[in-house]
Amino acid sequence: DAEITQSPRHKITETGRQVTLACHQTWNHNNMFWYRQDLGHGLRLIHYSYGVQDTNKGEVSDGYSVSRSNTEDLPLTLESAASSQTSVYFCASSGDRPGTDTQYFGPGTRLTVL
Amino acid sequence: AQTVTQSQPEMSVQEAETVTLSCTYDTSESNYYLFWYKQPPSRQMILVIRQEAYKQQNATENRFSVNFQKAAKSFSLKISDSQLGDTAMYFCAAGSSNTGKLIFGQGTTLQVKP
Numbered sequence: 478d479a480e481i482t483q484s485p486r487h488k489i490t491e492t493g494r495q496v497t498l499a500c501h502q503t504w505n506h507n508n509m510f511w512y513r514q515d516l517g518h519g520l521r522l523i524h525y526s527y528g529v530q531d532t533n534k535g536e537v538s539d540g541y542s543v544s545r546s547n548t549e550d551l552p553l554t555l556e557s558a559a560s561s562q563t564s565v566y567f568c569a570s571s572g573d574r575p576g577t578d579t580q581y582f583g584p585g586t587r588l589t590v591l
Numbered sequence: 592a593q594t595v596t597q598s599q600p601e602m603s604v605q606e607a608e609t610v611t612l613s614c615t616y617d618t619s620e621s622n623y624y625l626f627w628y629k630q631p632p633s634r635q636m637i638l639v640i641r642q643e644a645y646k647q648q649n650a651t652e653n654r655f656s657v658n659f660q661k662a663a664k665s666f667s668l669k670i671s672d673s674q675l676g677d678t679a680m681y682f683c684a685a686g687s688s689n690t691g692k693l694i695f696g697q698g699t700t701l702q703v704k705p
Contacts, residue, residue, distance in 0.1 A: 508691075510692075510693075512695075517697055518697060519595075519597075519682060519695040519696050519697045519698050520682065520684075520695040521695075522692055522693075525691075525692065527691070535692070565634065567636065569636075574688055575686075575688075575691035575692065576624070576686035576687050576688050576689070576690050576691040576692050576693065577622075577623075577624045577643075577686055577687065577688050579626070579638050579641060580638075580693060581638075582628075582635065582636035582637075584633075584634060584635055585634045585635075
């Protein structure tokens, strides 16, 4: 069965360190998304990609970057981790109509920045 | 810009009873879609129901149905015969082909009591 996996599932890091969260999907979807989930805010979009070599900023992109070198993977990098980036991070992918097709989510990564 | 508002942070219902979760949205898009996602304690986001705005008929999926009031920009979720497994956080979301993204509400935590 097709799926989205995220690794690691839990991560503790220190302020100022670079962190990369992995996202891998086997849906063969062109569209991939990264969200963060915080109490009272729901899910907020960090970055998204509509295909290989395409990346776009979402509403909370400061301090984050992504790259898309193949269809399956969209790693999220925190360039210099800050305590404000402590959150749960979700990766998602969708079919050919972004914004209207169902998004399928990974299990999430809980990141703690000390 | 699209906005989605869920005004009920927490709700509870007795097992086998019916409960309605509220969602209002605002959009300038003419062709948009609305979604309800469920996030159980496992954190996995699961699609509950999807509604195409141009369809007047309310979407249903087994015990889950929506009351879509387009003029009022309201998209409530009704859960009939509530089960303990329905205990979760529920997110309302709106998306369109023009924006290519989903906007999520803040979430409603639902507890089903035995």
